[in-house]
Amino acid sequence: MGMLVEGVWKDVWYDTKNDGRFERSVAQFRDWVTVDGAPAEGRTRSFKAEPGRYHLYVSLACPWAHRTLIFRKLKKLEDVISVDIVHHYMAENGWTFLKEDGATGDSLYGSDFLHQIYTRADPSYSGRVTVPVLWDKKEQTIVSNESSEIIRMLNSAFDEWGDASLDLSPLTLRGEIDAINERIYPAINNGVYRTGFATTQAAYEEAFDELFAGLDELEDRLSRSRYLIGNTMTEADWRLFTTLIRFDAVYYGHFKCNLREISDYPNLSNYLRDLYQTPGIAETVDMLHIKAHYYASHNMINPTRIVPKGPDLDFSGPHDRDRFGTGK
Numbered sequence: 001m002g003m004l005v006e007g008v009w010k011d012v013w014y015d016t017k018n019d020g021r022f023e024r025s026v027a028q029f030r031d032w033v034t035v036d037g038a039p040a041e042g043r044t045r046s047f048k049a050e051p052g053r054y055h056l057y058v059s060l061a062c063p064w065a066h067r068t069l070i071f072r073k074l075k076k077l078e079d080v081i082s083v084d085i086v087h088h089y090m091a092e093n094g095w096t097f098l099k100e101d102g103a104t105g106d107s108l109y110g111s112d113f114l115h116q117i118y119t120r121a122d123p124s125y126s127g128r129v130t131v132p133v134l135w136d137k138k139e140q141t142i143v144s145n146e147s148s149e150i151i152r153m154l155n156s157a158f159d160e161w162g163d164a165s166l167d168l169s170p171l172t173l174r175g176e177i178d179a180i181n182e183r184i185y186p187a188i189n190n191g192v193y194r195t196g197f198a199t200t201q202a203a204y205e206e207a208f209d210e211l212f213a214g215l216d217e218l219e220d221r222l223s224r225s226r227y228l229i230g231n232t233m234t235e236a237d238w239r240l241f242t243t244l245i246r247f248d249a250v251y252y253g254h255f256k257c258n259l260r261e262i263s264d265y266p267n268l269s270n271y272l273r274d275l276y277q278t279p280g281i282a283e284t285v286d287m288l289h290i291k292a293h294y295y296a297s298h299n300m301i302n303p304t305r306i307v308p309k310g311p312d313l314d315f316s317g318p319h320d321r322d323r324f325g326t327g328k
């Protein structure tokens with residue numbers, strides 16, 4: 001675990017100086033790929049969508065990177081956007097390109113560490129070195145390292161080559177999608193990290209209570225509709241999915257989010273199986289990377305680095321969500 005300071009790698013753990021609270025730092029590469037390369041509103045640079053030009057650096061363990069793999073899969077962009085997978089163990093060198101357990105290495109430059117990709121884009125970069133990264137092979141730079149924005153680009157900029165019939169963030173639902181994302185991100189997506197990385201009892205309990213209040217609210221919401229927003233699958237569902245799929249295996253134990261498991265919630269667990277069984281999704285879920293990453297990399301939480309064998313999870317069993325049908 002570490003970060004770059006003016007282009008130099010330093011091995012440091014997360015800062016929880018605010019009363020033991022974990023605060024995720026804001027992603028710094030925030031440019032945009034557009035259909036025609038016209039500047040996106042409020043962005044300093046924009047990039048033209050082209051097949052074969054862009055590359056994703058991801059970790060199969062990471063819920064934020066997982067979102068981008070899901071969008072690449074659902075939008076049928078596998079031949080349009082290439083991918084490299086970092087090794088699951090993230091320690092003193094941050095994410096590495098060690099080729100093992102299905103990690104691919106850096107197919108573009110043969111780098112050893114992900115921080116070398118960041119300094120290739122900006123030799124004096126200061127900040128955390130995170131996945132996912134959307135890389136432009138033409139300009140040899142990082143377009144974005146913010147997953148919530150990368151998925152919006154994948155959703156709409158590459159329709160000439162991908163599945164244009166699928167719009168996971170339609171403008172007509174954008175207000176509702178943004179509103180539910182704003183509720184789910186702090187309490188649940190980032191909430192599990194706020195719980196697990198807290199360094200005081202009070203900060204832990206605050207995040208824990210918000211997390212389970214959020215899950216209880218979603219359990220109720222999902223008693224009335226198949227997806228978060230009516231019976232239409234949207235971006236909001238996939239942003240929630242990557243947290244739910246890791247919950248019982250990792251967050252419940254490792255991050256001490258142990259009031260309830262997802263399997264204790266009838267609606268959430270059926271919803272999770274429903275999403276998991278969407279064609280193509282199961283192959284984006286890698287429990288080996290997920291468990292090995294969290295339990296082994298967070299040395300201050302689990303110094304023995306023992307990865308638990310359980311729980312025995314099966315997301316392929318029947319679910320009851322068909323009762324709602326699909327479409328509005």
Ligand SMILES: N[C@@H](CCC(=O)N[C@@H](CS)C(=O)NCC(=O)O)C(=O)O
Binds near residue numbers: 001062063129
């Ligand atoms: N806001 C970013 C967050 C990405 C993020 O924090 N990724 C984690 C992995 S789950 C990471 O790479 N952490 C490395 C670090 O913070 O040093 C996004 O959603 O893209």
